[in-house]
Amino acid sequence: MSSPVADVKFLSGVKIVDLTQFEAGPSCTEALAWLGADVVKIENPKAGDPGRRLRPGKPDDDPYYFHVFNANKRSMTVNLKSEAGLNLVKDMLRKADVCIENFAPGAIERLGLGYDVVRALNPGIIYAQVKGFGEGSPYEKNLAFDMIAQACGGTFSVTGEADGPPTRPGISLGDTGTGMLMAITILGALYKRRETGEGHRLQVAMQDAIMHYMRINFATQGRTGQAAERGGSKVPGVRNAPMGLYPCAPGGPNDYVYIMTSRANPDHWDRLLKLMGREDLIGDRQYATPDDRLEREAEVDAIIASWTRRHTKHEAMRAVGDAGIPAGAVLDTMELQNDPSFEERGIMQVMRHPVHRDFKMPGWPVRVDGKPPVLRPSPVLGEHTDTVLSEWLGLNAQAVAALRAEGAV
Numbered sequence: 001m002s003s004p005v006a007d008v009k010f011l012s013g014v015k016i017v018d019l020t021q022f023e024a025g026p027s028c029t030e031a032l033a034w035l036g037a038d039v040v041k042i043e044n045p046k047a048g049d050p051g052r053r054l055r056p057g058k059p060d061d062d063p064y065y066f067h068v069f070n071a072n073k074r075s076m077t078v079n080l081k082s083e084a085g086l087n088l089v090k091d092m093l094r095k096a097d098v099c100i101e102n103f104a105p106g107a108i109e110r111l112g113l114g115y116d117v118v119r120a121l122n123p124g125i126i127y128a129q130v131k132g133f134g135e136g137s138p139y140e141k142n143l144a145f146d147m148i149a150q151a152c153g154g155t156f157s158v159t160g161e162a163d164g165p166p167t168r169p170g171i172s173l174g175d176t177g178t179g180m181l182m183a184i185t186i187l188g189a190l191y192k193r194r195e196t197g198e199g200h201r202l203q204v205a206m207q208d209a210i211m212h213y214m215r216i217n218f219a220t221q222g223r224t225g226q227a228a229e230r231g232g233s234k235v236p237g238v239r240n241a242p243m244g245l246y247p248c249a250p251g252g253p254n255d256y257v258y259i260m261t262s263r264a265n266p267d268h269w270d271r272l273l274k275l276m277g278r279e280d281l282i283g284d285r286q287y288a289t290p291d292d293r294l295e296r297e298a299e300v301d302a303i304i305a306s307w308t309r310r311h312t313k314h315e316a317m318r319a320v321g322d323a324g325i326p327a328g329a330v331l332d333t334m335e336l337q338n339d340p341s342f343e344e345r346g347i348m349q350v351m352r353h354p355v356h357r358d359f360k361m362p363g364w365p366v367r368v369d370g371k372p373p374v375l376r377p378s379p380v381l382g383e384h385t386d387t388v389l390s391e392w393l394g395l396n397a398q399a400v401a402a403l404r405a406e407g408a409v
Contacts, residue, residue, distance in 0.1 A: 004346035025102030027179030075379035134205035149174030153210025
């Protein structure tokens with residue numbers, strides 16, 4: 001059987017010095033690594049990226065956070081606080097196409113690798129920075145993590161039940177979402193550089209990135225003149241019934257199916273009634289139009305729930321979908337991992353790690369000529385130090401040994 005994945009080389013030859021940690025920066029550089037770039041992750045020789053171990057002082061048996069954001073990269077240890085180590089990275093930056101960092105505000109400048117320094121070394125470099133708040137923001141010096149960016153960027157304000165408090169969305173959109181926007185921009189800068197040879201400084205703030213993902217909410221505000229609201233499983237600003245989550249058998253915490261009929265397609269309601277065996281309601285004036293059904297939304301929801309409770313969420317999704325009505329079962333992470341179709345298509349792949357146990361994780365979801373890119377394991381700390389110094393800088397084994405004795409790597 002042919003492999004479901006491909007060894008994608010779109011960015012073959014592109015050299016990236018990766019000075020990122022945790023998630024927002026690493027998700028960006030991992031995206032470029034999936035596409036074939038040589039991403040060299042520069043890490044502290046003692047502990048590496050803090051994301052390698054989320055429980056300081058505990059055994060290194062929780063590497064999964066690190067795995068999912070650092071696949072397909074190489075790791076090189078460098079002591080940036082030693083002159084020799086700093087000079088090594090500067091030598092690498094002279095040969096690099098991209099440098100990216102997401103340290104705390106001001107940290108990269110204090111290390112001696114600010115934009116002006118790096119640009120002087122390599123005028124053609126793409127120098128990318130990810131921060132919590134934008135330059136010129138009153139909070140630009142503040143530290144930020146995903147939940148801070150999402151709170152300040154608006155997603156909390158539109159997530160949760162209408163009569164409940166703001167809620168953090170269940171995904172790290174502030175971190176990974178920001179990384180994806182930066183990755184796209186880096187690709188654009190690299191494409192333009194082929195013509196001009198010029199480098200660029202790219203900056204993205206997590207708060208600003210979140211606002212990009214809030215565009216529909218701003219559109220709703222534009223139409224209503226009011227701040228976008230929370231709506232639970234409903235879609236604020238979309239007035240329609242039936243639309244929402246409906247309980248399914250056997251009644252577990254995620255045993256629900258989302259069903260959404262369209263105002264633009266009146267056949268959806270009649271199809272749903274026929275599927276549920278409620279042909280008696282077809283043509284009933286009480287439920288004839290979307291507005292009629294909205295006036296009796298509780299009744300409509302009860303009618304649908306009485307049918308969905310007799311079926312599992314998978315049965316309901318299949319039946320409603322086959323009837324030509326949009327429907328989706330609520331699937332948890334274990335259900336998604338155990339669905340063999342994702343692995344068969346290469347969307348989920350198993351990381352065969354040299355140190356940790358095998359780990360199935362989502363890969364890059366875009367298919368290239370029918371196959372997603374192949375997954376390679378996240379690097380062991382410093383695993384590629386010697387080979388990177390040889391390939392990038394031409395240093396021999398004796399020179400590397402001298403650097404190691406000096407504490408530079």
